[in-house]
Amino acid sequence: MSVETIHWHTFFFLLMALLACTMAVAVVVTSNIVRMAFYLVVSLGAVAGLFFLAGADFLGAMQLMIYVGGTLVLLAFGVMLTARGPFISMRTGGGQWILAAIIGGSLLAVLLQVAFSVKAWTGRSLAQHPPAIEAAPTAGPIGLALLGVRPDRLDQQNAGLRRGMSGYLLVFEIISVHLVVVLVGAAYLARARKRPGQQRAPAQPSPSRRSPLPVGE
Amino acid sequence: MAEFFSQYLSPPWLAYVLTALIQVTLILAVVLTAAGAFTWAERKVSARMQDRLGPTRVGGRFGWLQALADGIKLVAKEDIIPAGADRLLFRVAPYVSFCASFAVFLALPFSDGWVAQRMDVAVFFILAVAGLEVFGVILAGYSSGSKWSLFGAMREAAQVVSYEIPLALCVVVPVMIAGTMDLVSIGNMQSGWFTNWFVLHDPFTFLTFFVYVTCAIASVNRAPFDLAEAESELVAGFMTEYSGFRWAVFFMAEYGSMVAVSGLAAILFFGGWNGPLPIAHWLGLDHGSLLGGIGNFLGLCNFLLKATMGVLVMMWARWTLPRLRIDQVMTTCLKYCVPLGAAMLLGAMLWTYAFPGGLILSSQTLLFTPACATGLTCAAGSASAIPAPLVAEQQKGR
Amino acid sequence: MELLSIPVGVAHYLVVGAVLFVCGVICMATKRNGLGVLMGIELVLNGANLNFVAFASPMLRAEGGNALGLDGQIIALFVIVLAAAEAAVALAIAMNYYNNFVTIDVDRADELKG
Numbered sequence: 001m002s003v004e005t006i007h008w009h010t011f012f013f014l015l016m017a018l019l020a021c022t023m024a025v026a027v028v029v030t031s032n033i034v035r036m037a038f039y040l041v042v043s044l045g046a047v048a049g050l051f052f053l054a055g056a057d058f059l060g061a062m063q064l065m066i067y068v069g070g071t072l073v074l075l076a077f078g079v080m081l082t083a084r085g086p087f088i089s090m091r092t093g094g095g096q097w098i099l100a101a102i103i104g105g106s107l108l109a110v111l112l113q114v115a116f117s118v119k120a121w122t123g124r125s126l127a128q129h130p131p132a133i134e135a136a137p138t139a140g141p142i143g144l145a146l147l148g149v150r151p152d153r154l155d156q157q158n159a160g161l162r163r164g165m166s167g168y169l170l171v172f173e174i175i176s177v178h179l180v181v182v183l184v185g186a187a188y189l190a191r192a193r194k195r196p197g198q199q200r201a202p203a204q205p206s207p208s209r210r211s212p213l214p215v216g217e
Numbered sequence: 218m219a220e221f222f223s224q225y226l227s228p229p230w231l232a233y234v235l236t237a238l239i240q241v242t243l244i245l246a247v248v249l250t251a252a253g254a255f256t257w258a259e260r261k262v263s264a265r266m267q268d269r270l271g272p273t274r275v276g277g278r279f280g281w282l283q284a285l286a287d288g289i290k291l292v293a294k295e296d297i298i299p300a301g302a303d304r305l306l307f308r309v310a311p312y313v314s315f316c317a318s319f320a321v322f323l324a325l326p327f328s329d330g331w332v333a334q335r336m337d338v339a340v341f342f343i344l345a346v347a348g349l350e351v352f353g354v355i356l357a358g359y360s361s362g363s364k365w366s367l368f369g370a371m372r373e374a375a376q377v378v379s380y381e382i383p384l385a386l387c388v389v390v391p392v393m394i395a396g397t398m399d400l401v402s403i404g405n406m407q408s409g410w411f412t413n414w415f416v417l418h419d420p421f422t423f424l425t426f427f428v429y430v431t432c433a434i435a436s437v438n439r440a441p442f443d444l445a446e447a448e449s450e451l452v453a454g455f456m457t458e459y460s461g462f463r464w465a466v467f468f469m470a471e472y473g474s475m476v477a478v479s480g481l482a483a484i485l486f487f488g489g490w491n492g493p494l495p496i497a498h499w500l501g502l503d504h505g506s507l508l509g510g511i512g513n514f515l516g517l518c519n520f521l522l523k524a525t526m527g528v529l530v531m532m533w534a535r536w537t538l539p540r541l542r543i544d545q546v547m548t549t550c551l552k553y554c555v556p557l558g559a560a561m562l563l564g565a566m567l568w569t570y571a572f573p574g575g576l577i578l579s580s581q582t583l584l585f586t587p588a589c590a591t592g593l594t595c596a597a598g599s600a601s602a603i604p605a606p607l608v609a610e611q612q613k614g615r
Numbered sequence: 616m617e618l619l620s621i622p623v624g625v626a627h628y629l630v631v632g633a634v635l636f637v638c639g640v641i642c643m644a645t646k647r648n649g650l651g652v653l654m655g656i657e658l659v660l661n662g663a664n665l666n667f668v669a670f671a672s673p674m675l676r677a678e679g680g681n682a683l684g685l686d687g688q689i690i691a692l693f694v695i696v697l698a699a700a701e702a703a704v705a706l707a708i709a710m711n712y713y714n715n716f717v718t719i720d721v722d723r724a725d726e727l728k729g
């Protein structure tokens with residue numbers, strides 16, 4: 001059966017969705033911590049692609065910059081600092097896997113059943129499907145909403161409803177303060193201090209390695 | 218282009234695939250040719266600065282084909298993977314870096330309307346994707362299985378991630394003046410005489426350009442910020458175990474980033490594809506499809522010229538200034554570039570608020586000259602901030 | 616190949632979000648490496664974000680449906696920011712744990728047991 005039209009939106013959605021899902025499963029299955037970090041990076045990059053495909057371009061760029069380019073770099077640093085010998089690959093017992101699979105599987109079944117239960121969520125019908133993806137600009141409206149103006153609800157006539165439609169200015173300020181607190185807290189928690197292992201006397205150079213010549217190394 | 222092909226190919230989706238392949242090939246051609254050309258240029262520029270000649274044998278008197286010869290040599294080299302390396306990550310790392318560097322060109326316009334994907338958030342997208350290059354570096358450093366590579370990779374990752382902040386602050390200044398993050402619109406706003414260029418819009422943007430240059434050089438790990446690849450200290454940092462084609466891919470990623478960052482500076486500060494005089498407008502080359510195409514082609518030449526100048530300035534800085542230590546690099550970022558960037562943002566904001574119609578117009582040259590003089594003095598002062606930590610450290614060590 | 620001509624809807628995004636969420640939960644439950652648990656948390660948050668973005672998008676809904684619009688995208692934005700903050704603190708805790716116990720295995724953190 002030949003196909004006449006391919007909806008490219010669907011094609012790229014399938015590509016990104018498969019990438020995100022397979023990489024997420026790979027994160028669960030693999031036991032090597034460094035490879036887990038790499039698969040997670042690819043998975044979250046595919047999620048950013050999915051954001052772009054849903055029309056949220058500003059959010060997709062935010063995901064790439066902050067999540068993938070910031071949080072995951074932090075995680076990768078943590079992985080590099082702790083990836084020593086026995087900690088690179090740690091395996092879990094079989095019993096825990098079975099229990100986790102049962103719980104995860106049942107949760108997945110419930111979520112899938114819910115996802116397909118609402119008629120309006122299965123997408124536009126083929127006749128209504130627009131040939132090209134029209135994407136409204138989102139950077140401006142998001143910026144305005146963060147400053148307190150809701151540009152998408154300007155035409156709300158009901159005065160009572162309008163009063164409840166403030167922007168996100170308060171949340172923005174709260175999150176800014178929260179970030180400052182987190183910055184100070186993380187810097188305090190991660191400060192360098194004497195480790196208990198370093199309280200012992202410094203290691204003496206073994207006499208067999210000491211060279212008889214007075215030449216400095 | 219897709220509609221053109223769909224007239225000749227029966228399933229319409231094949232036309233789209235072909236169009237996509239052709240456009241990708243075009244961008245790849247630009248990036249790879251630029252990388253090759255700048256390899257040659259680097260060797261010639263460095264040679265002349267060191268009072269020698271550089272390549273003079275391959276391909277005539279000027280060694281034009283030296284880059285090609287280098288490429289053939291690299292491809293023909295033996296593929297070595299160290300014994301302690303993580304094989305999958307070792308193979309993947311150069312391509313992660315290259316993909317990040319290459320994806321910047323998705324949103325970078327080369328002329329009016331000549332952009333692969335015109336995005337509303339183009340500037341933000343470029344900053345976001347350019348920050349992903351650090352993953353290739355981290356993976357390469359870890360998977361090489363040698364602690365020198367790991368150290369080099371950690372330092373470079375810390376440096377690139379730290380310099381994203383002042384880079385974003387500097388980039389926000391022209392975005393704020395333009396009112397949009399769309400690079401095509403930003404370029405078009407600077408059409409006309411060269412006094413429309415954002416770098417001459419107000420003294421704060423003028424200074425912002427110099428801070429941007431510092432942060433951009435640090436962000437692409439070029440000297441004087443190249444301690445991660447320092448030949449005298451870490452052999453080659455995270456690239457130590459890479460040879461042959463994989464090293465060439467890393468190299469292309471680095472040069473691609475340099476071109477991208479220079480192109481971004483050209484559009485944000487220097488008018489992009491607009492020349493200093495509106496010659497295309499005088500010759501009537503901006504309406505109609507054929508004449509408009511010629512005008513756009515001239516704009517492309519303008520843009521490439523400006524990007525090349527940016528890359529040459531980076532090469533100049535590499536072979537002139539001594540390398541900074543990692544603590545000096547972080548000091549420059551956190552103590553100099555971030556406060557300067559923030560101060561420039563504040564100043565540009567106040568200037569735009571106080572003089573919304575602009576003050577530095579072509580007719581008000583009275584205010585132009587002292588503003589430029591002040592700007593140049595401050596620029597010289599801030600540009601000397603680069604070796605200042607070095608000098609301070611040396612004096613402290615005495 | 617008719618698969619490629621079905622328009623994408625909210626439900627398809629919810630499926631991907633569900634898979635990511637469940638993978639994150641399993642990761643949190645089974646990984647012995649503390650940083651593996653952190654990666655599970657990131658997956659969970661991204662699954663939730665996908666849900667928010669799917670509900671926010673008007674192009675994924677049938678005609679006449681109400682999309683969340685800006686609200687969904689801003690909530691997803693805040694989730695991204697808060698996830699970054701939480702990852703920073705969690706990593707500081709993990710580094711402290713590694714420095715004090717000389718292991719990153721969370722199964723060894725049993726000093727309060729009994």
